[in-house]
Amino acid sequence: TLESSWFFQRLVALIEKSYPQAVTTFITHRRLRRLLESFLEQNSFSRLIIRRASSRVRFAQAHQAEDERVIKMVSWPRLELGEAFDMVYEHNGWFQSLQFDACRDHQVLASVFFTRQGVLHTDALVSQAFAAFVEPVCKTIDENVRFFGQRCRRSRGDLSVSPLVVDFQVDQVAEPDQRHRFIKAMQRLRGASVSVLHGNPYVHLSVLDYYDGSAFDVWILSGSEITIVPQMKGSMAAIKRLIHHIFDSYAEGHIREYEGGHV
């Protein structure tokens, strides 16, 4: 690792053990790319060279969702930002962490390490890296706390639900094989029971999180959306873990409030 063992084995481990009181953040792959592009543009670097990448790649035989496997990989691509992201997309994967050089012309101005959990290391340009990564990530954490907090029924006086929607904005879950793949992806969620009440054509799952006892109903009732309904107990940490898993093991989407009730 780039950090001392104390950092990862003690400090990060301590944070992870404090779940759900303390949780690391989660940055979508789309947002990771935007942060890097913004860092490049705002500081007028000529390029960012990805030196080391920790990634996950999906392997599946054609049309056999049950055989899908996610493989951890470490590579030293030495590719520019756009090329590296194109490469990982082509291989049906995503980055977990990146070490990259910020270059202006032929000069390396800083070597930066950044993970999707929000861990940042840089050997130079500290204020620029702080502004480009730490500040927006903190803003995201604040937004997440407000958006994902108070979602469980127990926190609401009338015990009503407060669903949220993962909106793919395209027909991501319209076909039976896509829904089947989604169910299989959900069943790979570690530390949880995933029961299938209905699998096709609509999907209704009951998820019980064994980290803190949170429970969810997960529905697919439209070709482009997944609706998550936190039940009596539904911690912010568990909601984030569930969405993180959907994004990493199935597909990334935009998170928004559920709008329903009208017939």
Add this chain to the structure above:
Amino acid sequence: MKSGKEVRDEIDDYEDTIFAMLGFVNFYRFDDQAGQQRDDVVVFQGRRLTPSPAKSTSVDGNPVESVTPDFGILSQECTGVLGEVKKSFTPDQTLWLSTFRQLMAYDDDLTGWPTADGKLRTHDVVLLTHQSRAVAVCDYHQRRTESGEVSFVRPFSIVAFNRSDERQPYFFFEKRLGNLSHNVLDGRLHQGVQVPMNRLVESYSTIKLCDSKPPLPYMASLIWEHVVAARASDDPKFPKLRRNWKVEVVLTIDEIVSELRRDFSFQVLCPDETERQPMVPRKQWCVRACEALVTGKLASWAERDSREKVRFQFKKLDNVLEHMIGLCANDAEDTGNQLELFSPQPSVTSTS
């Protein structure tokens, strides 16, 4: 012994019945102009209503204490609606008359409405049935009306429903016979109305039980996931729980009933605590589900010779529902038709 598919079909039927009820009552509850649920519409399920003296005796001469329609709706301008949901009818049409007698029992000056004096000037009677049986049921109604065996004084309607498994699933409702007093809704249902399922996710997620015995594995899963797990998660050992480690949770049957009633029954829509409202889930459903968990070594009875208190041994199950289906597969009592709503037996309660 039932196959897993048969049990899943039963769960599907049970959920469809609740979804159909919720879809229909939502026609009254939702204010199209304001774009929100109306506060002045009361919905109730399984409420016991007292018949008038004229209908306090059944056709076979037994006294009738109360009638329990599957659902009721009370709104200011549309008076009231009492309805029965019957997804399937047995092929033997000689048994259909009991359903119509049950509906005719609702065509009465009943007492026990959630009003100040428990009375209502008039109301509609509605039969919700699956689209596949609607034509036959309407024909049957026609014949039995002509023969004088079936008659209604109050407005009576037959509304067909069907879950359409399109890419965007929806419930389709269409009036097949009669008229509703709610003129606008009557016109809409005459044309047929699609209710997209994704519009009612909030209701589907809060109402998982109705006044009809649910499939045993479904009941056991609800208890395990939403009552036992919630208590177990308060234990400091819970987050560190390894496979086959257990957390002990002791609960009374009354506590289980109370929590499931508060969290997953129609009480959400009608918080009326009067004796007329049914205790859903029924205590005996919970006892049976707990007996299945005891048989499956996930629990034991806390007191000898008593079925009042359960000592659960909560542990991680990869797929709770699948586990419960396996657990209940050999249950001798769980082999009949689960859905009393679909049963040809009338839900009229008698003192005899």
